[in-house]
Amino acid sequence: MTPAREAPVRVGVFGLLGSGNLGNDGSLEAVLGYLGRRHPEASVDALCGGPEVVAARYRVPATRLHWYRGEYRTASGAGAIAAKGVGKLVDAVRTAAWVRQHDVVIVPGMGVLEATLPLRPWGFPYALFLLCATGRLFGTRVALVSVGAAPIGNRATRALVRWSARLATYRSYRDAPSRDAMRAMGVDTARDEVYPDLAFALPAPPASGPPGPPGHVCLGVMAFHGGDDDRARAEEIHRRYLDGTTRFVRALVADGRPVRLLTGDGADAPVVAAILDAVGSPLVTAAEADSLTDLMAEMATAEAVVATRYHNLVCALKVGTPTLALSYAAKSDALMARMGLGAYCHPAREVDADRLLEQFRALERGSAQLRRTLTERNLVAARSLERQFTDLSASLFPSGDHTHTHTHTVRETP
Template sequence: MIERDSPQIKSDATGPRVALFGNFGTGNLGNEATLQAMVLNVRKYLPNAEISCICPKPENTAKQYDICAVPIRAPSPIWRSDRERKVGDGSISKATTGPHRWMTAVLNKSLRIFSYPFVDAYRWFKGFIALKDNDLLIMTGTGMVGDYAIGPFDLHYDIFRWAVIARLCRCKLLFVSVGGGPLRHPLSRWFIRAALALADYGSYRDAPSKDHLAAVGIDVTNHAVYPDLAFSLPKAVIPAKREPERRETTVGVGIMNYHTRLGGSGSDQTIYRDYIARIASLVVRLLERGYTVRILIGDVVWDQDVRGDLRKELEERRCNYDDGKIIDEPALSVDELLLQLASVDVVVSSRFHNVLLGLMLGKPAMAISYHEKFQPLMSGVGLGEFYCDIERIDVDELIGKVVELVEDAPAIEARLALKTESYRAALDEQYRRIFEGISSYRGEPSGMGLPSASRR
C-alpha cells in the first residue's frame, strides 16, 4: 500500500489497490483532465478500490482527489534544493549566499554527480516500499511515451524504474491509452521498450502512436488502440448546454508557451515571438469581424507569461481589453476550463486538450499543431482539414477556416456528438475489459488476470 501523508484518508482493505502514474499535480490541465477521467472511472468500475497516485506534485493531487500520493522521484536524502534550504523567514540560508556562493555551487554539483548512484538506489527502494502491496499500476494516458519535452533520464527512466518495481512487487502493469512517439533518443527507446515488455496490458490513444513505437522496434502486436482518456470524463462533470449570454459569436483562442519542436524554452526567443505576433494578428482579425475572443490556457503555470506577452502585443496594436470583446480569465482547474470551453462557439487552440475537450463538448475546432498527435485527433472527428502547423500560421487562411466552422457549426456539432459518444462507448469497453471481475490481483502470477489487448 502506498504510504499515506493524509491521516483522514481511510483504507478499504477489502478492495483492490490501484496506483495511477503520470505527470500530474503540476498545473497542466490536459493531464489533469486525464487523471480526473481515470479516477472517476476507477471509482465507477471498482467502487471499493483504494486509489493512489505517483506523480511529480503529490501534495496537490492528494488534496484535490482525497487520495494518497507519492512523488515519482523520492526526494534526495543527501542533497536539497535551494527551495528546501530556505530558512524560517523565507530567505536562503547563508550556506548558499555570500562571497563563497560559487564554491558552494561547485561542491553541490560535485556532490550530486558522485552521490547520484546512491540517490537512485534510494529511489528504487522507496518505490518498492510504496508499491509493494498494490494490485495495479496504471500508466495513465497523456503523451508519456513520446519525447516532447521529455528526455531519456526524465520521465522515460521513471517509467522504466516503476515498471520494473511493479514486476518485482507482482503488481499488474497497465499502459492505458497513452500517447506514443516520436522517440528520437536511443536511451528513451530502450527504457520504453523495456517497460512495455513488462506490461500486462497496453493501449494507445491513436493508431499513429502505436505505429511510431512499432517503427522503432517496440513489440506492440498485442496492444490496442482506444481514444484519449479525457473523452471518458463522466457526463456529470460536463457543463450542461445552455443558451449563450451573448449574441455575438465567441471564439476561444488557446495559447501556449511554444518555443521549439522538442518542447522546453531555449535562449532563442525568435520562434516564440513570431508565434505571439501571429496569435495577436489572429485576435485582431477576429475582433474586426465582430467576434468576441476568449483567451484559453492549458497550463496554469507555463501559460501565464504567455497571457501577459499576448496582452502587451495586443495593447500595442490598440486593442482594448476593457470593452469586453476580449475575455481573459485564466482557468485554474479542469472544471473552470470546461465551463470556459462551453461558453464559446468555436475553439482555435495550440493546446492539445483545449482542442480535445472542445470537441468533446461539441465545439467546432481548429488545431494549431506543434506535434503529430493533433492530426489523428482532428481526422478522427472528420475535421482533418482544420489543422495548421504552429510554425507556419497563415492568419488569412486561419480566419477563413474559422468562418467556415462558424457557418457549418450546426452540422459539425451533430457529427461531433455522434463521434464523441462512440469514443465514450469505446473507453467504457476498455474500462470493463481491464476492471470487470476484479476484486484483487494480489498473489496471482504476472501475466494472468488481464484480457488480451487486440483492438486496433
C-alpha cells in the same frame, strides 16, 4: 481479521499528476471515475508530481514522485548536479517500495511514451522505466491506459520508453499513430488496442451557464517552443508562434469579435500576458481554469475554438464546439481526423495569420454540420471508452484476485 482473499485490491496511479497540467489531471479524474464506478472497493493512492494537489483535490493519499524536489529544473552547480544523481538512486528504492505495496498500478493517459515537447531521458522516462521494471519484478500489474506515443530521436529516451512499454502488463493508445510509433520502436503491439483519450470519459459541464457574447471565440494558447529535437531553434519557433497568434487575435478584434484566452498549463501564462499587452483591447480577456471541466465550460459558450494544447482540443471537441487546431504533433492531427475535423489543422511551427483566418472563416461557415458531426463522434468515443474500461477490468482485476500473484496476463515478454 479480514482474510487476505477479501482484502480490497490495492491500486496505485502514477504520473506527472497535480503538477499544473490540466490534461494530465483530467486523465486522472477519468480513471478515478472508472474505479469509483466499477471497483468501489479498491484502495487507491498515487505516486505523482504534485502530491499536495492530488490529495487535496481528489482526496487520494499521494506520495511525491521524485525525492529531489528540483528534478525538473536545470541543474547549475556541483551541488545540484550531485543531488540529482543521488536522487536517481533514491528514486529507484522509493519506487520499488511503493510498487510492491500494490496489486495494480495505472498510468492514466498522458503522452508518457513521446517526446513531442522538450524532455530529458533521466527525468520522467527514467521514472516510468523504474515503475514498469519493478512492477514486473514484484508481480504488480502495470497498465498504460490510453497513452500517447511518438517517434523519439534521442537514443537514451527511446530505449527507456521502449523497455517501459515492453514491461507493462497492459497497453492501450489514444490514437493509431501512437501504436504505430511503438511498433516502429520494436514493441509487439499485436494485442494492443486504440481507444479515445481518457478525457472523453469526463462528464460534460451542464448547459446551464449564460451564453457568451455574440461572436465569442476561445483561443487556447501554449508556451510552445517546438519539440525535443527543436532545442536549437526553440526561441525562433516560439517567436513565430506568438507573432502569428497575436496577429490572428488582432484580426478577430478588428472584426469586433470578443476573444477569450485559455491555457492548459501554468507555463502558458506568459503567452497570455504577451497577447493581452500586444493587442490592448477590452475585447480580449483571459480565463482562469483549474480543471478540464472549467475549460469545457468556457468552450461550450463559444461560437468557435482555436487551440494548441492537445487537451484544449479535446475539451472543445467534447462539448461539440467547432474547433481549429494549431497542431504541433501527429496526435493533434489524429484527434481532429477522428472527430471529423481533419481539414481544420494549422501548423503551430509556421503560424500564418492570414491563412489561419481563412481556415477559421471556413470553419464557421460549416459550423452547423460540424456540430452535428461532433455529437455523433462523441457518442462513438463514449461507447469505445466503456469497452476499454471493461477490457481493463478483465485484464487487471481478475475475480477474487486481490493479492499479489505471478499469474496475471503479460502482453509481451521482452
